[in-house]
Amino acid sequence: MAEFTVAVSDPESGHTYQIDVDGQDANRFIGRELGEEVDGAAVGLTGYSLELTGGSDTAGRPMRPDVRGTATKAIMSDGGVGFKPTADGERKRITIRGREVGEDTRQINAKISARGSEAVDDLLGEDDDDE
Numbered sequence: 634m635a636e637f638t639v640a641v642s643d644p645e646s647g648h649t650y651q652i653d654v655d656g657q658d659a660n661r662f663i664g665r666e667l668g669e670e671v672d673g674a675a676v677g678l679t680g681y682s683l684e685l686t687g688g689s690d691t692a693g694r695p696m697r698p699d700v701r702g703t704a705t706k707a708i709m710s711d712g713g714v715g716f717k718p719t720a721d722g723e724r725k726r727i728t729i730r731g732r733e734v735g736e737d738t739r740q741i742n743a744k745i746s747a748r749g750s751e752a753v754d755d756l757l758g759e760d761d762d763d764e
Contacts, residue, residue, distance in 0.1 A: 635659040635736055639676050641683060642744045643753055650757055652676045662741060667698045667732040670746060678756050680749025687714070687742040690730045696738070703735030 636655040639662075643649070654662075654676055661675040665685055673681030688696040690705070697714045700706055710716045711724045718724070734741060745753070 635663055635738075637662060637734075637738060638740045640740060640742045641676060641678070642686075642742070644744055646753070648753075650753070652757070662734045662738075663736070665734050667696060671743070673745070673749070676743075678745070678749065678753065680751065681745055681753075681756075682747035683743040684746040685734070685741060685743050688730075688734065688738055689740050690737045691739045694728055694730045696732055696734075697729045698732045700729060700731045701733070702731035703733045703737065705730055 634655065636653070637659050639652045639654055641650045641652060658675045661671060662685075665671060667685050667687060669685055671683050671685060673679065673683050676683070690696075694705060695715045697708075699713075700708065705728055707726055707728050709724055710727050711722075712718050715727045715729045716725050730737070749756075
């Protein structure tokens with residue numbers, strides 16, 4: 634059964650909330666690709682819409698939006714997700730995960746794209762005592 638940590642960022646406030654999802658809520662993410670929108674009810678944000686922006690698998694390999702599928706792939710990269718070149722023209726073979734959410738995905742990054750009527754802090758039950 635799928636189990637994810639969803640990191641939901643709020644562009645307006647700059648806060649990021651980490652929510653663990655499993656079971657039926659996690660199944661709402663399976664098969665979705667980076668850039669798609671998901672109903673926020675899957676993470677407790679009823680009335681909100683979330684855009685998938687990234688993620689990583691169980692080994693920490695990042696998901697890359699320009700690679701199809703759920704499998705790991707070794708690609709030659711000249712920069713972008715998973716590799717930051719240190720010199721002009723530097724390239725490197727890196728192993729990354731495709732853009733589709735699958736069973737091996739461990740973390741999903743998402744941002745709020747459409748807001749509901751209630752505040753995010755009220756829905757997620759976050760308190761400001763940790764700051």
